[in-house]
Amino acid sequence: xxxxxxxxxxxxxxxxxxxxxxxxxxxxxxxxxxxxxxxxxxxxxxxxxxxxxxxxxxxxxxxxxxxxxxxxxxxxxxxxxxxxxxxxxxxxxxxxxxxxxxxxxxxxxxxxxxxxxxxxxxxxxxxxxxxxxxxxxxxxxxxxxxxxxxxxxxxxxxxxxxxxxxxxxxxxxxxxxxxxxxxxxxxxxxxxxxxxxxxxxxxxxxxxxxxxxxxxxxxxxxxxxxxxxxxxxxxxxxxxxxxxxxxxx
Amino acid sequence: xxxxxxxxxxxxxxxxxxxxxxxxxxxxxxxxxxxxxxxxxxxxxxxxxxxxxxxxxxxxxxxxxxxxxxxxxxxxxxxxxxxxxxxxxxxxxxxxxxxxxxxxxxxxxxxxxxxxxxxxxxxxxxxxxxxxxxxxxxxxxxxxxxxxxxxxxxxxxxxxxxxxxxxxxxxxxxxxxxxxxxxxxxxxxxxxxxxxxxxxxxxxxxxxxxxxxxxxxxxxxxxxxxxxxxxxxxxxxxxxxxxxxxxxx
Numbered sequence: 001x002x003x004x005x006x007x008x009x010x011x012x013x014x015x016x017x018x019x020x021x022x023x024x025x026x027x028x029x030x031x032x033x034x035x036x037x038x039x040x041x042x043x044x045x046x047x048x049x050x051x052x053x054x055x056x057x058x059x060x061x062x063x064x065x066x067x068x069x070x071x072x073x074x075x076x077x078x079x080x081x082x083x084x085x086x087x088x089x090x091x092x093x094x095x096x097x098x099x100x101x102x103x104x105x106x107x108x109x110x111x112x113x114x115x116x117x118x119x120x121x122x123x124x125x126x127x128x129x130x131x132x133x134x135x136x137x138x139x140x141x142x143x144x145x146x147x148x149x150x151x152x153x154x155x156x157x158x159x160x161x162x163x164x165x166x167x168x169x170x171x172x173x174x175x176x177x178x179x180x181x182x183x184x185x186x187x188x189x190x191x192x193x194x195x196x197x198x199x200x201x202x203x204x205x206x207x208x209x210x211x212x213x214x215x216x217x218x219x220x221x222x223x224x225x226x227x228x229x230x231x232x233x234x235x236x237x238x239x240x241x242x243x244x245x246x247x248x249x
Numbered sequence: 250x251x252x253x254x255x256x257x258x259x260x261x262x263x264x265x266x267x268x269x270x271x272x273x274x275x276x277x278x279x280x281x282x283x284x285x286x287x288x289x290x291x292x293x294x295x296x297x298x299x300x301x302x303x304x305x306x307x308x309x310x311x312x313x314x315x316x317x318x319x320x321x322x323x324x325x326x327x328x329x330x331x332x333x334x335x336x337x338x339x340x341x342x343x344x345x346x347x348x349x350x351x352x353x354x355x356x357x358x359x360x361x362x363x364x365x366x367x368x369x370x371x372x373x374x375x376x377x378x379x380x381x382x383x384x385x386x387x388x389x390x391x392x393x394x395x396x397x398x399x400x401x402x403x404x405x406x407x408x409x410x411x412x413x414x415x416x417x418x419x420x421x422x423x424x425x426x427x428x429x430x431x432x433x434x435x436x437x438x439x440x441x442x443x444x445x446x447x448x449x450x451x452x453x454x455x456x457x458x459x460x461x462x463x464x465x466x467x468x469x470x471x472x473x474x475x476x477x478x479x480x481x482x483x484x485x486x487x488x489x490x491x492x493x494x495x496x497x498x
Binding site: 046047050051053054057058061064065068069071072075076098099102103105106109112113116119120123126127 | 302
């Protein structure tokens, strides 16, 4: 038979009664599980950070090298077009001499790099909701992953102010502003969200502020509790609707 | 029977005699062939320019992305190493989950990019001697191709001064110097030549000047006549030997 730990705990005088013992046990195990979850989350959010940065590097590299393929290809084929689309056409050619084989081979690598960026994006779309369910639902998984990446992880994002979240990704514009060379930026990467981009320019600052506020709460809920809070989305929808309606009055 | 063009030419009064006719004919055909050769050369030297720039882009890109693979890989495998060598090890792994498959896939593309740079280099080594035989023999095919690429072609290189050739590839150092922020650069990419790199620092400026002078002549011979002139190499060898012996007196 298993040892009767509740009785022993009370007999030893460590706890006044069995109820207090069970409460303490529950508290301790919950804390341990929460700690484990948080460590697991940290590991997962860091994988997301690597994936987002790799996706951006792969896409940028593919685009840069596609311009090189375009310049070289046009000197040989006098063909129209540019960028990745052009590199894909060059990659499909049968090379006619060793130099052309190098050009076609380079184009093939460019295509592989662009395909890798697509594949990374698909994996980010799949894994972000597990790491940050509320943030992913509200921002979309790729923007959510980008915010986590720009902060360096979910925990630092959860500890950021709403104003910081609003400007994540606008660091160079903010720096130029602080040096007196530019107007204050209204948004960073959250610009890509429909609620910012799709709002009239005059109200876009308000929309960015409202979105950043809710995203910051979503990140905190994801980090500290992990529960889904669909009402956050409803509150954001209302707020944006009110901001947009100002233009129509 | 073929028409007797020499007689007709003299009879028509276009040429005073058959000898003048043949001289003019020779001159005209030689000029036409030289023109053809030069157009062919221009096409070939431009292919070389594209190949060199592609090689440099592929190598730089592979190195940059290898650093991304290193950061990501170390977060997963806690493994030592860095750069291309590390990316090659990651590319050989069997991925254990979808996120790791992205990492391994990225590493594979990095390896393909580095292999492409190697392959471009081999092709440049094969084709440069046909475009610029004297320059390739004296500078080595890759440095020769790099000088042609930095000038924008064999013709502009042949029309450059020796001082320009000496500093090709040192444009940013030269710019800093002209702005008063740096000492005058002594050499650009010709630094990679054994005759510069292998000479004592005190005499390196003289060695760079001597090498640049002969390379400029080699480029001119390659562009204007295309004949091999091995004595240029012997003259350079003598000159460098004398410069180096100054340190031993």
